Amino acid sequence: MTASLQHPDFGELLRVSARIGCLSFGGPAGQIALMHRELVEDRGWISEDQYLHALNFCHLLPGPEAQQLAIWIGWKLHGIRGGLAAGLLFVIPGALVILALSMLYGAAAHLAWFAALFLGIKAAVLAIVAGAVLRLAGRALGTDFRKGAALVSFLALFLFNAPFPLVVIGAGAVGWIAARWRPALLGLTGEAAAAPDTPRPWGYSARAVLIGALAWAAPMAAVLALLGRDHVLWRVGVFFSKLAVVTFGGAYAVLAYMAQQAVSAQHWLTAAEMADGLGLAETTPGPLIMVTQFVGYLAAFRSPAPFTPLVAGLLGAGLTTWVTFAPCFLWVFALAPWIERLERAQLLKGALALVTSAIVGVVANLSAWFALQVLFHDLRPVWPGFSLPVPASFDWRAGLIAALSGWAVIGRKWNVIPVLAGAAVGGWLLAQIS
CATH class of the missing domain: 1.20.120 (Four Helix Bundle (Hemerythrin (Met), subunit A))
Structure with a gap:
């Protein structure tokens, strides 16, 4: 062949x-x-x-x-x-497009017409994320054990605000054990294929790791030397470097954790702005995780010293993009020669199988988080880390657009770009009549 x-x-x-x-x-x-x-x-x-x-x-x-x-x-x-x-x-x-959109957003976010457009975009994003939950569930939850893992991860995150890395690591550990002792729980056969009879490429991989790690760390070393640990660029770089190591399961899986930290812990932007950023990322080519660039731009744009806001925003966007994507090259160049051996690693397959199942719960938590932020203006804390919506604060405009977008994306399988465009126009029209 x-x-x-x-x-x-x-x-x-x-x-x-x-x-x-x-x-x-x-x-x-x-x-x-x-x-x-x-x-x-x-x-x-x-x-x-x-x-x-x-x-x-x-x-x-x-x-x-x-x-x-x-x-x-x-x-x-x-x-x-x-x-x-x-x-x-x-x-x-995609990076160039979302950078331009981030610059526009930073300059126009407080204008009424701009907010009206993003009312519709956020409601459509809610439907898109809900569709991602259904697609993931159909692909990843083939056994009752895997369905249970998804439910446990959702409850841990939604009700108790459990740390995302802990959920991923815990699921991987349980999957590793299950693959060793009860592989049928994961839908695995339990038969491990023989490894290929070729030399192990340790030297190549070691060089790729060393060079990749140095390239990954170089801009962070410059920020540390020139601006120090207290500067927003250092905090942005450290946060997104950590994020790059735990982003198993795609962008949706890590967005809830990123939103939790960027909104609640770092206060770089609001929950509504985080939803806006995801809407921008959905409309651009390239990986959806490019939404990190939007967050990095706004974080530095709003704490610019000693730079102007625009220059700080550009530096924040560039640094975020670098530390998010540079590791991808490191992983691939270091591990690509091992691809046949990794394909036959039964225990690793089990760990990743349960991580994938847990990711369904993670993305379901993201969907619930977006629903609360988009559909309701007020939330009432129930216990630390968990809030319920105030029914009287329901936004009927967002609810209507979300329902129509869900019908288009999930029911009719429409492409997300025209759905987002139509939702933006719908948000603007509804803002004029209410």
Whole structure:
């Protein structure tokens, strides 16, 4: 099968990677489907088996799996420079668009017409996230044990505000144990395939880790030396560096944790603004986790000293993007030579299987959090970390747009871009008549 594969020159890889980066709307599912069509079906650069093995490999890594798949494909075709080119071109178009939108948002957030547009966008995002919960549940909850893991993770986060990393690590540990003693609970066969009879690439991986870690840390070292630990850029960089290590399960999985920390702990933006940022990220190409750039921009824009607000915002956006995506290259370059061995790691598969199930509960918690923030103006604390809405504060406009968006996205399977555009117009129209 692989004998008939085409091998593009580097210039052709650049052109196709740029095309994919500009067209990669629709979240991970749409991006993965786009790459499959462009690279497997239309051009025959990667075989079907290679593509599926690489996709499974990327699901084992923290970070956006679609971008990591793009890096792996570039690496497979043209080594390190191919991986760098394909990975960067997958991110850069969306990063430029969301940076421009973040700058507009920072300048116009308090204007009435702008707030009216985002009323509709936030309501549509609520429907989009609810649709993500249903898709994840259909794919990840194949056994009663995995359904229980999803329920436990949801209750731990929603009712008791449990730390997101603890939920992920706990699910992984339980999955590891279950794969060892009762693999049927996870839907695994219990049969471990033999590892390939090839040398282990320790030296290559060690060099990739060392170089990648130095590149990841370089801008943080500059911020520490020039601005110190108390500056907002240092806090932004540290927070998003930590986030890059625990983002298993895609952007939706980590957004609730990011929102909790950015809104409640760091006070960089409000819950409503966090929902606005996700709406912006849904409308741009590239990974959905690019919403981190929006948060980094606003955090630095609002605490700019010793820079102007615009310069501080640009630095915050750039630093956030770097520490979010640089680790993706590190993971792929260090572990890609091990892909066949990781495919056969039964215990690792069990750990990731239960993490994926727990992620359903995490994303359900995000959906509930957005619903409370978007549909109600007032929340009443019940106990620390848990609040219930005040029924009288229900926003009927947001409820109507959310219901119509849910019908379009979940019921009719419409593309999210026209749904978001229609919701924005609907929010503006409803604001004029109420």
